[in-house]
Amino acid sequence: xxxxxxxxxxxxxxxxxxxxxxxxxxxxxxxxxxxxxxxxxxxxxxxxxxxxxxxxxxxxxxxxxxx
Amino acid sequence: xxxxxxxxxxxxxxxxxxxxxxxxxxxxxxxxxxxxxxxxxxxxxxxxxxxxxxxxxxxxxxxxxxxxxxxxxxxxxxxxxxxxxxxxxxxxxxxxxxxxxxxxxxxxxxxxxxxxxxxxxxxxxxxxxxxxxxxxxxxxxxxxxxxxxxxxxxxxxxxxxxxxxxxxxxxxxxxxxxxxxxxxxxxxxxxxxxxxxxxxxxxxxxxxxxxxxxxxxxxxxxxxxxxxxxxxxxxxxxxxxxxxxxxxxxxxxxxxxxxxxxxxxxxxxxxxxxx
Numbered sequence: 001x002x003x004x005x006x007x008x009x010x011x012x013x014x015x016x017x018x019x020x021x022x023x024x025x026x027x028x029x030x031x032x033x034x035x036x037x038x039x040x041x042x043x044x045x046x047x048x049x050x051x052x053x054x055x056x057x058x059x060x061x062x063x064x065x066x067x
Numbered sequence: 068x069x070x071x072x073x074x075x076x077x078x079x080x081x082x083x084x085x086x087x088x089x090x091x092x093x094x095x096x097x098x099x100x101x102x103x104x105x106x107x108x109x110x111x112x113x114x115x116x117x118x119x120x121x122x123x124x125x126x127x128x129x130x131x132x133x134x135x136x137x138x139x140x141x142x143x144x145x146x147x148x149x150x151x152x153x154x155x156x157x158x159x160x161x162x163x164x165x166x167x168x169x170x171x172x173x174x175x176x177x178x179x180x181x182x183x184x185x186x187x188x189x190x191x192x193x194x195x196x197x198x199x200x201x202x203x204x205x206x207x208x209x210x211x212x213x214x215x216x217x218x219x220x221x222x223x224x225x226x227x228x229x230x231x232x233x234x235x236x237x238x239x240x241x242x243x244x245x246x247x248x249x250x251x252x253x254x255x256x257x258x259x260x261x262x263x264x265x266x267x268x269x270x271x272x273x274x275x276x277x278x279x280x281x282x283x284x285x286x287x288x289x290x291x292x293x294x295x296x297x298x299x300x301x302x303x304x305x306x307x308x309x310x311x312x313x314x315x316x317x318x319x320x321x322x323x324x325x326x327x328x329x330x331x332x333x334x335x336x337x338x339x340x341x342x
Contacts (some may be wrong), residue, residue, distance in 0.1 A: 007337045
């Protein structure tokens with residue numbers, strides 16, 4: 001009859017649980033970083049595509065500018 | 068004929084007495100209490116806290132009296148002629164123990180005392196210091212593991228024991244960081260980390276890898292020993308701050324008890340005799 005080796009079983013459970021925790025956390029972090037990256041195809045603004053030096057920058061306040 | 072020489076009075080604006088720099092006693096009190104709360108939260112002893120705060124208060128030409136409780140600071144600031152005073156009770160900033168913040172706050176107090184910074188500049192510098200980001204967690208993890216492996220060597224552990232202690236500490240400390248992020252109770256964290264580290268530290272005994280398995284188990288949980296609370300408790304006791312001293316001692320004892328529970332649990336599961 002095979003008896004359960006409790007120390008070995010405990011060691012395996014803890015070791016594999018820690019390895020799994022580390023792998024899951026690393027994968028989750030990488031996935032989160034990918035989510036924050038820019039997409040390959042996305043809708044952009046006209047100013048992002050066509051910009052001539054001297055054009056008004058985004059967020060720049062120009063008073064009395066009604067073009 | 069006697070002439071009465073009048074002392075130059077501080078200007079009074081809308082019922083609030085202003086000091087020479089135009090700051091009110093209230094502003095000094097709020098700043099000093101915030102400073103004290105951060106310094107205590109960063110792991111400073113009561114004697115250091117008292118000295119630093121008094122040093123700055125004297126530089127601001129004020130007097131300060133405070134009661135340091137385990138989780139609160141009760142502070143009264145008054146001007147030299149005691150015509151105006153302000154009392155404020157602030158709660159301890161529950162930041163992690165940080166030697167960096169501790170040192171920089173002490174430097175700030177010396178800069179104020181030496182006259183290199185006025186009140187406004189001191190406030191700005193204080194705000195910069197408290198926004199200091201924490202040390203890189205991965206670096207701390209690696210260094211703590213190396214330190215524990217070195218402890219194992221100091222206690223006479225061989226190379227396999229050192230490697231096992233390094234991995235056991237790495238796993239336990241990583242678990243501690245993850246659980247701290249999840250805001251789990253510190254006592255539960257200590258029990259869990261001590262259990263995990265002791266089970267992994269028993270690898271040497273389980274697989275017969277080296278000659279010093281008992282040292283590997285014993286030193287695998289050393290990173291959890293609350294050394295700073297014990298040292299601060301002793302320092303506070305010598306300085307006569309018995310309430311803070313007792314509070315810190317009890318806190319350290321509870322954490323040590325939790326560590327022991329985890330360690331005993333791990334050793335029991337791994338069939339390793341304690342005595």
